[in-house]
Structures are given as C-alpha cells and as structure tokens.
Amino acid sequence: MTKLILLAVLVLGVIGAIFAVVLYIVAQKFKVDEDPKIDEIAEVLPGANCGGCGKAGCRAMAEAFVKQGNMDGLRCPAGCDAVAQKVAEILGCTAEAAEPQVAVVRCGTCHNGSLNKSQYDGLQDCAFASSLYAGANGCAFGCLGLGNCAKACQFEALHMDPETGMPTVDEDKCIGCGACAKACPRGVIELRNKGKNNRRVYVNCVNTEKGANARKTCDNACIGCGKCEKVCPFGAVHVENNLAYIDYNLCKACRKCVAECPVGAIKAVNFPPKKEVAAPAAEPVAAPAPESVAAPVAEPVKSETTQN
Amino acid sequence: MKLLNVSGSPHVHSDESTKKIMWRVNIALIPMLLVAIAFFGLNALLVSLVSVACCVLFQWLIEKFILKVPSTICDGSAVVTGLLLAFNVPATREMFWIVAIGALVAIGIGKMSFGGLGKNPFNPALVGRVFLLISFPVQMTTWPKPGENLFSMVSVPTTDATTGATPLGILKENGTDALPQVWDMLLGHIGGSLGEVSAIAILIGAIYLLCKKVISWHIPVAFIGTAFVFSGILWLIDPTAYMNPVYSILSGGLMLGACFMATDMVTSPMAKSGQLLFGFGCGLLTIIIRTWGAYPEGVSFAILLMNAVTPLINRWCKPARFAK
Amino acid sequence: MGGVHPEENKISTQAVIEPFPVPEKVVVLMNQHLGAPATPIVNKGDKVKVGQLIAEAKAFMCANIHSPVSGTVSKIDVCKDPFGVSKPAIYIDVEGDEWMETIDRTPDIKRECTLTPQEIVAKLKDMGIVGLGGATFPAHIKYNVPEGKKAEYLIINAVECEPYLTSDHRVMMEHAEEICIGVSILRKALGVPNAYIGIENNKPEPIAVMKAMASKFEGIIVEPLKVRYPQGAEKQLINAITGRRVPSGKLPIDVGCVVSNVGTTFAVYEAIQKNKPLIENILTVTGKKIPSQHNYQVRIGISYGDIIKHSIGELPATTGKVISGGPMMGKAIYNLDGPTVKGAASVLVIDESEAIRDKESNCIRCGKCVSACPMGLEPYYFSGLVRNERFAEAKDRNILDCIECGCCFFSCPANKPLLDEIRMGKNKVRAMMAAQKK
Incomplete structure (x- = not known):
C-alpha cells in the first residue's frame, strides 16, 4: 500500500516537475519586456476605454504616456485633474491643471412629434438619417433625436429624454470625454468648460441658414442678428455664417446676451432662477414655442441649484 | 394632413x-x-x-x-x-x-x-x-407495430403490446434478409418514429416547401444523393453485409432529416455551394454512423455534427462575387 | 445571378404623355446633377426666355442649367429641396411662354446630323444634358472617352425594371424614331459600330415598336431581356448584353461599354437636332390608390406639390409615402414644396399599408438576402459588421460592391433594414479610406 502511494506521489511529482520546466521555458521564450509604468498608469486611468483622449483605449493611453515620458498634449478627459495628478506622480513630471468640461447639446427642438413635418421609418441611426433627409422636424442642422450620442456614452451620462426625445446630459456623470460629440453627425454636441458653479451661457442652436430661413425652420433658431455680439462687454460672442457662438474662455456669464436675444436662442443654465435679468426677457419668446421645449430648460436649473 | x-x-x-x-x-x-x-x-x-x-x-x-x-x-x-x-x-x-x-x-x-x-x-x-x-x-427504441392496413389502427389507442422493429434495427440484428417491402417503406407501413415512416408523405411536404421557396433543393438532394451513392458503394462491395441503397435512403429518419431537419434555415449554410457541402457531410456521416456506429440510426447525430460546422462552411463557401 | 421579382404594378402604361402646364413660378435648383452645383449667371430682375442659359458649369463634374420658363428672375437664394435640405436656387416668376429663337419647336423630325463627334460632345455640354436614368451623370463627361480607353459597345438602358415607372415605356411608344436618331448620334460620338437597346420582356409593345424602328437604322439592335429586378442596373445590363463584367471599383468604360438611359437619348435628339436644352423630364404620376394615372412632360423647377395638385388634386388620406423614382431605389420625399430637378422620373404615391415597414425580428439566417443579392455579397453579414462597427472587415468583404438595389431588404422575412445598414457601412468605409489616404 505504501508502495502504491509512493509510486503515485513520485509519478505525479515527476509530471509536475516536467510541466513546471516546460512552463518556465515557454514563459522565458515568449516574455514581453514592458515598462512596469504602463501597468501602473493603466491602473490609475478610469478604464472605461471611452476614447475621449483620442487613443484606442486606456491601455493605449498608458503606453502613450510612458512613451512620451511627460504629459504634454496628453490628457485623460474622463479622469480630470485627480487622475492627471496620479499619472504625473508615476511619470515624475508635473500635470497642468485643465478646466473640466461637459457635453452641451446645442439644439432647442424637440422630438415629441409636435414639430414634425415628416415621420422617420428607417434605421435608428442619426448618421444614416442625416444622409437621407433634413430630419423629421425639417431642420437640416439640428438634433435628429435617434440617439447616436446616447449609444456612444460610456458613462451613462447622456440619455434620450422620453418626453422631448432630446438628449439630456447628466452633468454629475458627464466627464467630458467627447464621445457623444464625435458620434453626432451634425456637430450639435460640443464640449464646453463647466464654468463657475456649473453656470454656463451658450447658443442653443447650430443652424447656419440666413435668419428668415432659419426662423421658418424652427422657432428657436438663431437668426444671426448680431444683437448678442454688440451687447457682450467681453467680446465673447461672435456671429459667423448667420450663427452666434459664445467663446467659453471669454464668457463671464453676465447673461446680457440672454436678455438681448430676440428668439431666445441663448441659454443660461444653472443660474439661480430669481434674477430678473433673464426671466422677463426670456419668457415672451419661450411662450410661442411648445411647452415641452421650455420645460426641460427650466427644470434642471432648479434641481442643480439646490445641489449647489 | x-x-x-x-x-x-x-x-x-x-x-x-x-x-x-x-x-x-x-x-x-x-x-x-x-x-x-x-x-x-x-x-x-x-x-x-x-x-x-x-x-x-x-x-x-x-x-x-x-x-x-x-x-x-x-x-x-x-x-x-x-x-x-x-x-x-x-x-x-x-x-x-x-x-x-x-x-x-x-x-x-x-x-x-x-x-x-x-x-x-x-x-x-x-x-x-x-x-x-x-x-x-x-x-x-420501443417501436409500436404499424396497423395491418391504413384504417385498422384508427381506433382507441391500444396498449403497446406489439412492438415492431425498424428496418435499420432489423438490419443490425438480423442482417439484410428480413427487411420489409420497398412499397411498405414508401407508404409508411413499417416500424419507426412517428413522422419518418412514410417517404411519400415526406416528399409531398418537401415538394410543397420547394414550391413555396421555403427550402431549396440543394440540401435534400445532396444529403439523399450522398447517402445513396455511399451506401451503394458499400452494397456493391458486399451485398450481404450492407443494405441496399434504396432501403438506405427510405429507412430511418433519412428522408425526414434531409427534407425537414437539415434544411432548417437557422442551422444550415447560407450560400448554395455551402448547402451542397452541408448536405454531402450529412449524408456521409449518416451512413458512417449507421454502418460502423453503435446506434442503428445516425441521421440526428449527422445533422447535429454538420450544424456545428455550419459557421465554418459559411466562412468558406461564399457566394460568387459578381464583380471580381 | 440574384435578383428578385417585385410586383410590377405598371398601371400607367396606357397614359399618353401630356405636356404639363406651366405654373406661376418655378424654382431652379443649382444642384440638378451629380457633382458640384452650377453657378448662376443671371441676376435678380433679369428677364429670361425658355431655354436661356441661367447657370453655368464651372466645375468639372457639373452641367449647364437653362431656364425652363420665360419670365423674371425674382430672387437668387436657397431653397429647400424635396428632402428639406437647403440648396442654392434661382426663383423665376413666369410671364408668358417665350422660347429662345434658336430652338426648333416644329413637330418635324430632323434626321440628318452633320456634326463631328467632338462637336456633338460640346453641344451636349452646352445643352446641359445629364443621364436621366437616376444618377444624373453629366453626359459630356460620359461621352468624352478618356485617353487610353476605347468604347466598343453603346448600350441603351430601356429595361425600366423598377416597378410602377412607365416614362421610358411611353417615350419608346411615342418617340421611337427620335430615340433611334439620338442613338445614332451617340454612336457617332463614341465611334462604336453597334448600339444595343436592352428592354425587359414584360414590355412586348415597346419591344415591337423599337424593333420595327431600329430595322430602319444602321447598327441598332434591340435586345429583349429576362424579367428580373435589377436587370436595369448598369453592371447587370452590361453583363446581360455583352457577357462582360465590370470589375469591382471600375467604370463601364473600363470594359469598353457606355450605358445610356433611353430617356437620355430622346433628350440628346432634342438637344442636337432641335437645339432644345434639357429643361423637361418625362415623369410618371402613379400609385395604386390615386384616382388617375399620368405621364407628363414636365419642366424642371415645378414643385412636387404643383404636380400632385394638377394631376390628382389631393393626396389620398391614407398616403404613406411620396417617392421620387421607383419603389426599389427611389427616394422618399416629404417636402412637397421642393422643386423637381433633371432626371426626376416619377411621383409615386404609396399607400401607408405598403409604405410602413413591419417590425424587425431576429435574423433566421434563411439566406434569402444572399441569394437575392445580384452582386454576390452577404448582406446579413454586413448587418452584423456595421452594427458592431467593424468597418475594416466590411471593406474586406467588398461592401463597396453594393449597388444599393434593395433586393436584400425586399426579400428579408425578418424585415431587417439591411440596405440602411449597408449604406451606412459604405459611408463609413469611404470615410475611413479617405482618412487613410491623407
């Protein structure tokens, strides 16, 4: 009996030893030399592979960091400064502080059917629909409402509002990776600086048609009248191609343009609602538009301010 | 509006x-x-x-x-x-x-x-x-014996006192002598699974599906043809040990399998060339399992095995491109 | 290989071509053709006559545009096309119907053509002729055979394999001689011995008429073809007539063929022999549920709404789609104020029972799309690749061979939007290739 046990142990032991040797040789032969820093950095990166940095994924970004040796021109938008700090420590360099950004949907239409001029019955994809025609609401510039941006978001920060059919950004979850902006075939979504207390002023339209034509298409369209450009004390607003654009680096969020805009195309978010500057001016223009458009504009303002 | x-x-x-x-x-x-x-x-x-x-x-x-x-x-x-x-x-x-x-x-x-x-x-x-x-x-594999004529069994379900062997079972156990008549096999007057007994009924259904373009001829023809040719070769080599090819294709689930199971769209290849290959594989495997396997019948196993290689066939047999 | 048999529904074959009355205003888009928009050469307030040049081709891939009406240019602005996209356009208020003096408006048929091939091509360019088979390819580019290539066959596409459409059918019935003269002119321009007119066998009347007429001309052969959609697709037609196959990514001229639509040959006749620029389309107004069927000779720039109003009054209450072109490859339009352009072949009204797609279900891998595909592709596979954004693999599987005939979606029992996905895949693959070139 002991002989049998001994034999079994011996046989298994020899087999185990042979395998160990083989494994060792193979491991040596196919060993890949890699900077351990890559693993370290990959560890601190968020790991969502969102592509916001322009690389194929977090691992590729980590490799790029190590290859370059410093952080110039490389930034993980998902991780913001906290991650940048950690990466800088591993690399032994300094991280530049960057303004956190957030995705902004610059279109004031709604897709609940009230503005529709046609019905769409094809592949539920914005890029494809955009190649077919102007869109259900007749605007060849604005949001199509088929949700390519929501599909692209890796952070569940952007979803299609079931009531308006418009993409809505959850500002707490959005890390400004820009995947949605890339996914939008019409460039409706833009990354903008979060701003002080999350307060932002932006033009809620991307229609570059001439005023009268833009107005025919949509009640909320920017008509490129230039009033905002004149009233801005900081030179942050410019009208180009019949469309106003507010430079977020120059904008001081004074909201003079919001009051001035005759079509209510400029939107200010996360400001306390009581201020009288915006309210009376905005209301008469908001009134002709369907209520559902105005509602989501107002609601997040309240909820956000209570959080702040 | x-x-x-x-x-x-x-x-x-x-x-x-x-x-x-x-x-x-x-x-x-x-x-x-x-x-x-x-x-x-x-x-x-x-x-x-x-x-x-x-x-x-x-x-x-x-x-x-x-x-x-x-x-x-x-x-x-x-x-x-x-x-x-x-x-x-x-x-x-x-x-x-x-x-x-x-x-x-x-x-x-x-x-x-x-x-x-x-x-x-x-x-x-x-x-x-x-x-x-x-x-x-x-x-x-306990087969009920079929009724003596078409209508004698249309009565209250009787007990399964009588059991009839399938032609393939007979072959495995008794050799080729005790096989039933071809006419009985066409009509279905033999022992076997519920739907596989009558070749004529199967053909009627298959022709209906062909006319409605639900199935194409490629898989059934390749399946039955391969089985016929392959079992024919074996039969020519030794008629006493192997089955007559006509019996081969009429017995067991071969007709049912070829016309209704192998032609299942989901699990068969897309391209016509792939379908021919699929049918060929099914036919070959069926005869191999029947002749040398432990089970008397091999259609189910053959089709399942070919189902498993369908993705490979799809990869290999692509339709001919119009523009090279 | 491949192909499907959609219901033919050629219900307007007996409607004789009527001239469509000129409305009060027209809008002439500057994108009448494949390629760059033409450049307006008239100004607001200018008086124009029918057939007067109002926009010039400045780019290579472009064609001249002539005024379809006489009147005053009211503005030069953008106009929404039938798909709702703004395009540059010339607005003209119609006053009377005064034609350019150079245009021969007599009904006499002019048979002799003394122009040299170069002169013919130059005149095609002047007259703004574009292919009327759907792609609106500028004719002067097509008939100017590039250096090092030789045209051996001229193929006239009179297949009209799209269901519903009857404009080619009617043109052949009513203008057989003009077509044959047009074909002879094109033969001369290309210097090819024979021209083949391909007609599907389901049109016995035009085949008989064209055969009788072609026998009086030298080098025109009428080829009856098997009924099968897409028999009239360029590559399939070349294959059916010459046995040659256009290789992937190549043009018909690479296998020595030039294909022209039968409607284009009629326009060529009018342009070369009668000096009439391309300002009119033969257009079918058809649909199962509309009260009357029509074939019209319609000036370009008239809105779809005007055509519908004049021909059938109002759209039926159950209208699901209005389509410009045939049901297989035409485009659904929604902005009926949009004007027609060169090559508009039909206003097809489809009932909602047919127009609205059934719900999509799981692919049952039946392979119907594979057997239907005339290009020998695997549409079901592209669907998966595109959904998973594997565009490089789609390119390797020759997604760019797809001619967008629609057989795959047509035959799919699971109602998967296969062609939608393939189109999207093609766009992405082209973008990917363009990015790689840079």
Missing part, C-alpha cells in the same frame, strides 16, 4: 415573413402527421399534441418570465419544433411524458438559451431528440 413617411429605399417589401415561413413548414408537416395517425392510431396524435403544446408553453414561459421579452410564440417556430420533435419519437403511451421533457430541452436548451429563434446553432428538435435518445434508450 397626415405626415409623410421617410425612409431609405426600397419602399416596398416582398410579402415574405418569418411567420409565413414557419406556418408553411407546419402545413408541410401535416401529411406526415396524417400518415402517422393512420398507422399508429391516436397515440400519434396525442404525442404530437403534447409535444407542440409543451414547446409553445415553454417558449412562452421562458420569454415572459426569464428573458422578459415580448412573446414570439405566434411566429409558429415553436410549433415547428414541437411537431418535428414528436415526429422523431415512437408513438407509444410512455412518450406522452417523455416528449414533454424533450420539449423542455429542445426549447429551453436548444433554442432559448442562445437567444431565441435565429440564434441557435443546433436544430432544437434534434437537440431534444438526441437528449431523449441518450436518456431513455429503451423507451425511445
């Missing part, structure tokens, strides 16, 4: 639908069911009803409570699975509960676990059948 619709072209659609295809298959299976009832009595009808009812019920339950998706039982695919499963078991009273287990395996494991219709790699009815064959070998 009503809003106009916009979509990409084409703006019209053929009247084909999954539902139509599945119900056409069900219609094509009716002749076999009638022959089975004629020869095996009400047992055949009851086994089929139990099988169909269980398949539909299990699919409904799984979709409703596990997958939580809208029910698709109306598309008729569960009925097809149920009928095909019933056609692959003997028409005995024991089968009433055994076939229910088969239905659970066929629908639950064979189909729904992969995501439902269209996603299953193996023919669900065959998965159920093979499961039963392995789990209940005795019950699955």
Whole structure:
C-alpha cells in the first residue's frame, strides 16, 4: 500500500516537475519586456476605454504616456485633474491643471412629434438619417433625436429624454470625454468648460441658414442678428455664417446676451432662477414655442441649484 | 394632413415573413402527421399534441418570465419544433411524458438559451431528440407495430403490446434478409418514429416547401444523393453485409432529416455551394454512423455534427462575387 | 445571378404623355446633377426666355442649367429641396411662354446630323444634358472617352425594371424614331459600330415598336431581356448584353461599354437636332390608390406639390409615402414644396399599408438576402459588421460592391433594414479610406 502511494506521489511529482520546466521555458521564450509604468498608469486611468483622449483605449493611453515620458498634449478627459495628478506622480513630471468640461447639446427642438413635418421609418441611426433627409422636424442642422450620442456614452451620462426625445446630459456623470460629440453627425454636441458653479451661457442652436430661413425652420433658431455680439462687454460672442457662438474662455456669464436675444436662442443654465435679468426677457419668446421645449430648460436649473 | 413617411429605399417589401415561413413548414408537416395517425392510431396524435403544446408553453414561459421579452410564440417556430420533435419519437403511451421533457430541452436548451429563434446553432428538435435518445434508450427504441392496413389502427389507442422493429434495427440484428417491402417503406407501413415512416408523405411536404421557396433543393438532394451513392458503394462491395441503397435512403429518419431537419434555415449554410457541402457531410456521416456506429440510426447525430460546422462552411463557401 | 421579382404594378402604361402646364413660378435648383452645383449667371430682375442659359458649369463634374420658363428672375437664394435640405436656387416668376429663337419647336423630325463627334460632345455640354436614368451623370463627361480607353459597345438602358415607372415605356411608344436618331448620334460620338437597346420582356409593345424602328437604322439592335429586378442596373445590363463584367471599383468604360438611359437619348435628339436644352423630364404620376394615372412632360423647377395638385388634386388620406423614382431605389420625399430637378422620373404615391415597414425580428439566417443579392455579397453579414462597427472587415468583404438595389431588404422575412445598414457601412468605409489616404 505504501508502495502504491509512493509510486503515485513520485509519478505525479515527476509530471509536475516536467510541466513546471516546460512552463518556465515557454514563459522565458515568449516574455514581453514592458515598462512596469504602463501597468501602473493603466491602473490609475478610469478604464472605461471611452476614447475621449483620442487613443484606442486606456491601455493605449498608458503606453502613450510612458512613451512620451511627460504629459504634454496628453490628457485623460474622463479622469480630470485627480487622475492627471496620479499619472504625473508615476511619470515624475508635473500635470497642468485643465478646466473640466461637459457635453452641451446645442439644439432647442424637440422630438415629441409636435414639430414634425415628416415621420422617420428607417434605421435608428442619426448618421444614416442625416444622409437621407433634413430630419423629421425639417431642420437640416439640428438634433435628429435617434440617439447616436446616447449609444456612444460610456458613462451613462447622456440619455434620450422620453418626453422631448432630446438628449439630456447628466452633468454629475458627464466627464467630458467627447464621445457623444464625435458620434453626432451634425456637430450639435460640443464640449464646453463647466464654468463657475456649473453656470454656463451658450447658443442653443447650430443652424447656419440666413435668419428668415432659419426662423421658418424652427422657432428657436438663431437668426444671426448680431444683437448678442454688440451687447457682450467681453467680446465673447461672435456671429459667423448667420450663427452666434459664445467663446467659453471669454464668457463671464453676465447673461446680457440672454436678455438681448430676440428668439431666445441663448441659454443660461444653472443660474439661480430669481434674477430678473433673464426671466422677463426670456419668457415672451419661450411662450410661442411648445411647452415641452421650455420645460426641460427650466427644470434642471432648479434641481442643480439646490445641489449647489 | 397626415405626415409623410421617410425612409431609405426600397419602399416596398416582398410579402415574405418569418411567420409565413414557419406556418408553411407546419402545413408541410401535416401529411406526415396524417400518415402517422393512420398507422399508429391516436397515440400519434396525442404525442404530437403534447409535444407542440409543451414547446409553445415553454417558449412562452421562458420569454415572459426569464428573458422578459415580448412573446414570439405566434411566429409558429415553436410549433415547428414541437411537431418535428414528436415526429422523431415512437408513438407509444410512455412518450406522452417523455416528449414533454424533450420539449423542455429542445426549447429551453436548444433554442432559448442562445437567444431565441435565429440564434441557435443546433436544430432544437434534434437537440431534444438526441437528449431523449441518450436518456431513455429503451423507451425511445420501443417501436409500436404499424396497423395491418391504413384504417385498422384508427381506433382507441391500444396498449403497446406489439412492438415492431425498424428496418435499420432489423438490419443490425438480423442482417439484410428480413427487411420489409420497398412499397411498405414508401407508404409508411413499417416500424419507426412517428413522422419518418412514410417517404411519400415526406416528399409531398418537401415538394410543397420547394414550391413555396421555403427550402431549396440543394440540401435534400445532396444529403439523399450522398447517402445513396455511399451506401451503394458499400452494397456493391458486399451485398450481404450492407443494405441496399434504396432501403438506405427510405429507412430511418433519412428522408425526414434531409427534407425537414437539415434544411432548417437557422442551422444550415447560407450560400448554395455551402448547402451542397452541408448536405454531402450529412449524408456521409449518416451512413458512417449507421454502418460502423453503435446506434442503428445516425441521421440526428449527422445533422447535429454538420450544424456545428455550419459557421465554418459559411466562412468558406461564399457566394460568387459578381464583380471580381 | 440574384435578383428578385417585385410586383410590377405598371398601371400607367396606357397614359399618353401630356405636356404639363406651366405654373406661376418655378424654382431652379443649382444642384440638378451629380457633382458640384452650377453657378448662376443671371441676376435678380433679369428677364429670361425658355431655354436661356441661367447657370453655368464651372466645375468639372457639373452641367449647364437653362431656364425652363420665360419670365423674371425674382430672387437668387436657397431653397429647400424635396428632402428639406437647403440648396442654392434661382426663383423665376413666369410671364408668358417665350422660347429662345434658336430652338426648333416644329413637330418635324430632323434626321440628318452633320456634326463631328467632338462637336456633338460640346453641344451636349452646352445643352446641359445629364443621364436621366437616376444618377444624373453629366453626359459630356460620359461621352468624352478618356485617353487610353476605347468604347466598343453603346448600350441603351430601356429595361425600366423598377416597378410602377412607365416614362421610358411611353417615350419608346411615342418617340421611337427620335430615340433611334439620338442613338445614332451617340454612336457617332463614341465611334462604336453597334448600339444595343436592352428592354425587359414584360414590355412586348415597346419591344415591337423599337424593333420595327431600329430595322430602319444602321447598327441598332434591340435586345429583349429576362424579367428580373435589377436587370436595369448598369453592371447587370452590361453583363446581360455583352457577357462582360465590370470589375469591382471600375467604370463601364473600363470594359469598353457606355450605358445610356433611353430617356437620355430622346433628350440628346432634342438637344442636337432641335437645339432644345434639357429643361423637361418625362415623369410618371402613379400609385395604386390615386384616382388617375399620368405621364407628363414636365419642366424642371415645378414643385412636387404643383404636380400632385394638377394631376390628382389631393393626396389620398391614407398616403404613406411620396417617392421620387421607383419603389426599389427611389427616394422618399416629404417636402412637397421642393422643386423637381433633371432626371426626376416619377411621383409615386404609396399607400401607408405598403409604405410602413413591419417590425424587425431576429435574423433566421434563411439566406434569402444572399441569394437575392445580384452582386454576390452577404448582406446579413454586413448587418452584423456595421452594427458592431467593424468597418475594416466590411471593406474586406467588398461592401463597396453594393449597388444599393434593395433586393436584400425586399426579400428579408425578418424585415431587417439591411440596405440602411449597408449604406451606412459604405459611408463609413469611404470615410475611413479617405482618412487613410491623407
């Protein structure tokens, strides 16, 4: 009996030893030399592979960091400064502080059917629909409402509002990776600086048609009248191609343009609602538009301010 | 005014639908069911009803409570699975509960676990059948003796006192001498599973499907042709040890398998060349299993094995490109 | 290989071509053709006559545009096309119907053509002729055979395999001689011995008429073809007539063929022999549920709404789609104020029972799309690749061979939007290739 046990142990032991040797040789032969820093950095990166940095994924970004040796021109938008700090420590360099950004949907239409001029019955994809025609609401510039941006978001920060059919950004979850902006075939979504207390002023339209034509298409369209450009004390607003654009680096969020805009195309978010500057001016223009458009504009303002 | 619709072209659609295809298959299976009832009595009808009812019920339950998706039982695919499963078991009273287990395996494991219709790699009815064959070998190979003439058995289900062997069983045990007449095999007057006995009924259904373009000729012809040629070669080598090729293609589930199981769209190749290859493989494997395997019948295993290589065939056999 | 048999529905074959009355105003888009928009050469307030040049081709891939009406240019602005996209356009208020003096408006048929091939091509360019088969390819580019290539076959596409459409059918019935003269002119321009007119067998009347007429001309052969959609697709037609196959990514001229639509040959006749620029389309107004069927000779720039109003009054209440072109490859339009352009072949009204797609279900891997594809592709596979954004693999599987005939979606029992996905895949693959070139 002991002989049998001994034999079994011996046989298994020899087999185990042979395998160990083989494994060792193979491991040596196919060993890949890699900077351990890559693993370290990959560890601190968020790991969502969102592509916001322009690389194929977090691992590729980590490799790029190590290859370059410093952080110039490389930034993980998902991780913001906290991650940048950690990466800088591993690399032994300094991280530049960057303004956190957030995705902004610059279109004031709604897709609940009230503005529709046609019905769409094809592949539920914005890029494809955009190649077919102007869109259900007749605007060849604005949001199509088929949700390519929501599909692209890796952070569940952007979803299609079931009531308006418009993409809505959850500002707490959005890390400004820009995947949605890339996914939008019409460039409706833009990354903008979060701003002080999350307060932002932006033009809620991307229609570059001439005023009268833009107005025919949509009640909320920017008509490129230039009033905002004149009233801005900081030179942050410019009208180009019949469309106003507010430079977020120059904008001081004074909201003079919001009051001035005759079509209510400029939107200010996360400001306390009581201020009288915006309210009376905005209301008469908001009134002709369907209520559902105005509602989501107002609601997040309240909820956000209570959080702040 | 009503809003106009916009979509990409084409703006019209053929009247084909999954539902139509599945119900056409069900219609094509009716002749076999009638022959089975004629020869095996009400047992055949009851086994089929139990099988169909269980398949539909299990699919409904799984979709409703596990997958939580809208029910698709109306598309008729569960009925097809149920009928095909019933056609692959003997028409005995024991089968009433055994076939229910088969239905659970066929629908639950064979189909729904992969995501439902269209996603299953193996023919669900065959998965159920093979499961039963392995789990209940005795019950699955106890064949009721067919009635003496077409109408003598259309009566109250009798006990399974008499058991009739299948031609393949006879061959395995007694050699080639004791085989039944070819005419009986065409008509279905032989022992065997419910739906496989009558070659004529199978051909009627297959011709209906061919006319309705539900199936194409490639798989059945390649399957039966290969089986015929291969068993013919064996028979020429030694007529006493191997079966006459005519018997080979008429016996067992070969006709049923070639016309209804191997042609299952989901689990067969897309391109015509691939379908020919698939049929060839099925035919070859069937005869190999029948001749040298442990089981007298090899159609189910052959088709399942070929199902497994279908993705490879799809990869290899592509349609001829128009523009090189 | 491949192909499908959609219901033919050629219900307007007996409607004789009527001239469509000129409305009060027209809008002439500057994108009448494939390629760059033409440049307006008239100004607001200018008086124009019918057939007067109002926009010039400045780019290579471009064609001249002539005024379809006489009157005053009211503005030069953008206009929404039938798909709702703004395009540059010339607005003209119609006053009377005064034609350019150079245009021969007599009904006499002019048979002799003394121009040299170069002169013919130059005149095609002047007259703004574009292909009327759907792609609106500028004719002067097509008939100017590039250096090093030789045209051996001239193929006239009179297949009209699209269901519903009857404009080619009617043109052949009513203008057979003009077509044959047009074909002879094109033959001369290309210097090819024979021209083949391909007609599907389901049109026995035009085949008889064209055969009788072609026998009086030298080198024109009428080829009856098997009925099968897409028999009239360029590559399939070349294959059916010459047995040659256009290789992937190449043009018909690479296999020595030039294909022209039968409607274009009629326009060529009018342009070369009668000095009439391309300002009119033969257009079918058809649909199962509309009260009357029509074939019209319609000036470009008239809005779809005007055509519908004049021909059938109002759209039926159950209208699902209005399509410009045939049901297989035409485009659904929704902005009926949008004007027609060169090559508009039909206003097809489809009932909602047919127009609205059934719900998509699981692919049952039936392979119907594979057997239907005339290019020998695997549409079901592209669907998966595109959904998973594997565009490089789609390119390797020759997604760019797709001619967008629609057979795959037409035949799919699971109603999967296969062609939608393939189109999207093609766009992405082209973008990917363009990015790689940079």
